[in-house]
Amino acid sequence: MKVLCGIGGSDDSLRALDRTVDRAAVANDDLTIAVVENPDSTVDPDEVMDRAREAIDEAKIDAEVRRVEGNPGSRLIEIAETEGFEEIVLGGGHTSPMGKITIGSIAEFVLLNAKTSVTLVR
Amino acid sequence: MSDRGYPEAVADEFSAPPTEFTDREERTVEIRPYEGTEEEHEALVEMYDAFDPADRAQGIPPGGEERIREWLDAILGGDCLNVIAWCGDEVAGHATLVPDGDAYELAIFVHQEYQRAGIGTHLIRGLLGHGQAEGVRKVWLTVERWNRAAVSLYKKIGFETSDAESFELEMGLRLNPNADAGESDE
Numbered sequence: 001m002k003v004l005c006g007i008g009g010s011d012d013s014l015r016a017l018d019r020t021v022d023r024a025a026v027a028n029d030d031l032t033i034a035v036v037e038n039p040d041s042t043v044d045p046d047e048v049m050d051r052a053r054e055a056i057d058e059a060k061i062d063a064e065v066r067r068v069e070g071n072p073g074s075r076l077i078e079i080a081e082t083e084g085f086e087e088i089v090l091g092g093g094h095t096s097p098m099g100k101i102t103i104g105s106i107a108e109f110v111l112l113n114a115k116t117s118v119t120l121v122r
Numbered sequence: 123m124s125d126r127g128y129p130e131a132v133a134d135e136f137s138a139p140p141t142e143f144t145d146r147e148e149r150t151v152e153i154r155p156y157e158g159t160e161e162e163h164e165a166l167v168e169m170y171d172a173f174d175p176a177d178r179a180q181g182i183p184p185g186g187e188e189r190i191r192e193w194l195d196a197i198l199g200g201d202c203l204n205v206i207a208w209c210g211d212e213v214a215g216h217a218t219l220v221p222d223g224d225a226y227e228l229a230i231f232v233h234q235e236y237q238r239a240g241i242g243t244h245l246i247r248g249l250l251g252h253g254q255a256e257g258v259r260k261v262w263l264t265v266e267r268w269n270r271a272a273v274s275l276y277k278k279i280g281f282e283t284s285d286a287e288s289f290e291l292e293m294g295l296r297l298n299p300n301a302d303a304g305e306s307d308e
Contacts, residue, residue, distance in 0.1 A: 095181075096222070096227055096264065097220045097221065097222045097227050098182065098197060098218070098220045098227045098229050099181065099182045099184070099193055099196065099197070100179070100180040100181060100182055100227075100229065100264055101180045101181040102180065102264050102288070102289075102290045103288055103289050103290070104288055105287045105288040107288075108288045108289055
């Protein structure tokens with residue numbers, strides 16, 4: 001399957017990265033990792049790029065890591081539509097000190113607007 | 123540290139528990155701070171074990187005794203502030219403030235058999251009274267946008283919406299004025 005995994009560097013996005021890479025290794029997915037600018041994330045995009053490349057190397061798969069500028073949600077959907085992706089994978093939400101899960105505005109936008117299936121990784 | 127928004131004005135004064143009242147079903151309910159005894163802890167586990175999954179919000183309370191215990195350990199210990207609404211020996215509801223940097227995150231749960239009887243309002247006021255007495259300055263919470271009952275309860279208490287950009291509304295309340303000069307707990 002042709003899979004687009006969008007990550008911004010938050011903990012849940014990195015969990016999504018690892019799981020998507022692991023799945024791609026087993027299922028032979030055609031995987032692209034899009035590093036987006038998440039305003040809620042304090043991690044530097046270059047570090048996120050490195051982190052993604054490490055995960056790919058470790059899993060010994062062939063996947064593209066791409067830096068995506070601009071509005072994360074709309075850019076992910078545009079890429080998925082113009083390049084024929086079948087699924088978008090995102091982090092499953094931030095967990096508060098209380099243990100409450102909140103879904104960010106990027107995930108909400110993608111869920112509501114994507115034509116493909118969307119997976120949120122818990 | 124935290125870029126969450128809070129109202130300029132400080133909230134009303136809430137009376138600190140213990141307090142007692144009669145709910146709309148004529149049950150006597152007492153609000154008391156959690157003191158860390160095993161009886162209280164086990165009574166809480168029991169309430170959450172019987173909690174209707176339909177009343178879960180944003181993943182809490184978790185399901186299953188083991189995960190309930192794990193979750194309670196995280197929100198009952200340390201600097202967390204907790205109050206319980208008791209109906210006899212039974213827990214009718216529980217509200218908690220969990221430290222988050224210079225503020226506290228709030229959550230409140232009322233068991234399905236005790237809902238729509240006015241307990242939630244007393245419980246949250248009791249928790250905030252306890253928090254005020256303990257010097258808590260800022261409280262925030264998130265709530266699902268469609269949970270009108272909860273949102274209107276929080277508004278009635280004085281919470282103001284600070285972020286409405288996704289599924290969950292974020293709301294804030296200022297409980298005590300900012301620290302006096304000389305006090306540094308930032």
